[in-house]
Amino acid sequence: MSSHFFAYMARMKHIKRWGLRRNTIQENDQEHSHLVSMFAHAICVLHNTRHGGNADIGLVTMLAVYHEAPEVITGDLATPIKYFNPGIKKAYKEIEKLASEKLFDYLPEDMKESYRPLLFPDENTIEWKIVKAADRISAYVKCIEELSFGNNEFESAQEAIRISIYDMNLPAAEDFMKEFTPSFRLALDALN
Numbered sequence: 001m002s003s004h005f006f007a008y009m010a011r012m013k014h015i016k017r018w019g020l021r022r023n024t025i026q027e028n029d030q031e032h033s034h035l036v037s038m039f040a041h042a043i044c045v046l047h048n049t050r051h052g053g054n055a056d057i058g059l060v061t062m063l064a065v066y067h068e069a070p071e072v073i074t075g076d077l078a079t080p081i082k083y084f085n086p087g088i089k090k091a092y093k094e095i096e097k098l099a100s101e102k103l104f105d106y107l108p109e110d111m112k113e114s115y116r117p118l119l120f121p122d123e124n125t126i127e128w129k130i131v132k133a134a135d136r137i138s139a140y141v142k143c144i145e146e147l148s149f150g151n152n153e154f155e156s157a158q159e160a161i162r163i164s165i166y167d168m169n170l171p172a173a174e175d176f177m178k179e180f181t182p183s184f185r186l187a188l189d190a191l192n
Helices: 005-014 029-050 057-066 086-106 109-119 126-148 152-167 171-185
Strands: none
Touching: 005 029, 005 086, 029 057, 029 126, 029 171, 057 109, 057 126, 086 109, 126 152, 126 171, 152 171
16 A cells, blocks of 8 residues: 655645745755755654753654644745734644644554654653754744845844754753854855
């Protein structure tokens, strides 16, 4: 019997991000998830090595890979709309849950339990908090890149996202911000 699960996941490359802003370089969910996975992995390493944490690095990385999975069904709803008011936020969370259930149903029975924590993450864990920090840092980096191309469309978003990262009170994410994000402002020749 065939399963549509990975055919849906492969469609992440068709889900465009930042729909309400003019983009110099378009970004899709697949690219975004790859970057979030790398950032989340690094933040988890920092959390465990510098800050005495014991987060599951494998789980963090895989949560990051699948954190946008419902969007292959729902599409990307712009953040200002998604969080416009508590009613919209709650309704969208329910839509995302239904999308995750649909994807989950596409998996073969003997694989479902391995994918359950990835499609229905426990949002109260340090692993999920690390992924959310990486997700925000990825958005922050997108703002840096767009601003470096002279696209002021991302100016207000950059500051709001920066504040939201520090408001998470996750020292490892703050370390990542201080040590790794400044380089995104540099041209390739300046990285040598």
